Amino acid sequence: MTENQKKILEMLAEKKMSVDDAYRLLNVIDSAESGQESTHKAETAVKAKPKYLRVTVLPDPANEHSQNVDRVNVRVPMSLIRAGIKLTSLIPPEARDKVNGALREKGIDFDVRNVKPEDIEELVEALSDLEVDVVSSKGEKVKVFVE
Numbered sequence: 001m002t003e004n005q006k007k008i009l010e011m012l013a014e015k016k017m018s019v020d021d022a023y024r025l026l027n028v029i030d031s032a033e034s035g036q037e038s039t040h041k042a043e044t045a046v047k048a049k050p051k052y053l054r055v056t057v058l059p060d061p062a063n064e065h066s067q068n069v070d071r072v073n074v075r076v077p078m079s080l081i082r083a084g085i086k087l088t089s090l091i092p093p094e095a096r097d098k099v100n101g102a103l104r105e106k107g108i109d110f111d112v113r114n115v116k117p118e119d120i121e122e123l124v125e126a127l128s129d130l131e132v133d134v135v136s137s138k139g140e141k142v143k144v145f146v147e
Contacts, residue, residue, distance in 0.1 A: 004029050050078050050128050050146035060139025078124055078146070085123065088115045 005026060012022040057072035091099070096112050103110050132144035 002029065050124065052077055052147050053081065053127065053130075054143070054145055054147050056141075056143045058141045058143075062139065078127075081127075082120050082124065085115055085120050088112050 008017075008022050008025050008029075011017050012019065017025075052075040055072060055074040055076075057070065059066075059069040059071065063069055091112060099112055100110070103112075127146050130144065130146060132142070134142040136142065
């Protein structure tokens with residue numbers, strides 16, 4: 001048992017936190033130790049309303065302290081995504097046709113005319129299930145998830 005786990009259990013015994021909070025914190029600690037932190041974040045995001053779309057790129061641990069290492073940590077507010085979806089109703093018909101054509105060229109069968117404001121929350125909820133974990137050939141770890 002780690003020191004953090006002991007502290008959580010002590011706080012629970014002293015009634016400084018609820019059983020649910022203690023359970024969630026213990027899961028975070030277990031996930032971090034087993035390398036499944038992003039999976040837990042995705043599960044937590046499903047329960048709570050997601051606030052951010054997060055993209056991180058971490059260097060290979062062997063090269064982590066090198067000067068030529070890029071780190072990326074981007075948080076896009078979900079409110080910005082919602083606003084962007086609402087703005088699709090303002091796209092002129094000619095531009096919509098060009099956007100739809102470009103999407104079809106890329107193999108994406110999607111019509112921006114079909115995006116309705118009432119579908120926004122359903123889309124955001126679907127993003128809650130999104131989790132992308134990639135390890136590049138250089139050992140860099142790329143993660144995309146909502147939190």
